[in-house]
Amino acid sequence: MHIRKMYPLWLLLPVLLIYGSLYIFPTLSGFYYSVTDWNIYKESIQFVGIQQYKDLFAAGDLMNAMKHTVIYAVIVTIMQNGLGLGLALVLTSRIAGRNWFRTIFFLPCVLSTLIIGYVFSAIYQPEGILNEFLRFLGLDFMTTDWLGNADVALYSISAANIWQYSGFTMAIYIAGILMIPKELTEASIIDGSSYFKRVRHVIFPLLAPSFTINVILSLIGSLKVFDTVFALTSGGPGDATEVVNTYIFDQFSDGMYAYGTAANVCLFIVIAVISFAALSVLRKREVQL
Incomplete structure (x- = not known):
């Protein structure tokens, strides 16, 4: 036994x-x-307590990178879920060829981020496809260097990430919609509810578990962002798109291992606090089927 x-x-x-x-x-x-002085310039590692953290917050560079990271995370989380939900609603209706469209929209998330970076670098060039399209429409005043302009570079990177992973978000929402009992939607149709009322009062409340999963995954993924930013701008121009992970990468590249590790610990704590707080709030509105 x-x-x-x-x-x-x-x-x-x-x-x-x-x-x-x-x-x-x-x-x-x-x-x-993170509480040592480990770096490439020292032969031995010494305990220094919270000195690395003091230096981090005194310099201010980490807080600047953290601000960019939070802005990026908010934009990506909202837009990715909004677009993914919209696609899921359309592609669970009686539209022709919906399975083909599901595959097409899901495909970008299985591509290498490096490939996505090369593609969007070409699109965002001053003479790239995006600016040429705007000129074709007579919107010359909207053309800019999308990755070289510090005012819009972070938003341009966000758009690339949203395009890549909205299909993944869509797939989770589709699974959630298909799990909703047909009796509930049919009952709302019999009661004379319009499509938008049905989405608001029946489908969306019952999608709460899928919504929780998607928000948490997109929130954590965007707070940990590195590859998309590195592939497109490497944190530039200047430090306009510097996020925490590119900042950590720079510290390790310079041999400042303890300093970079302390920044990584700060990111870990921020992600844990935000994720658990968001999870506790979102779980309260879930409806058990």
């Missing part, structure tokens, strides 16, 4: 070892190295 009880634990052991060695141990090591 004792062996039978231990059997599931033995099956879990390899997974726990892998998880511990690849996630738990590096995470704890990161907290340790």
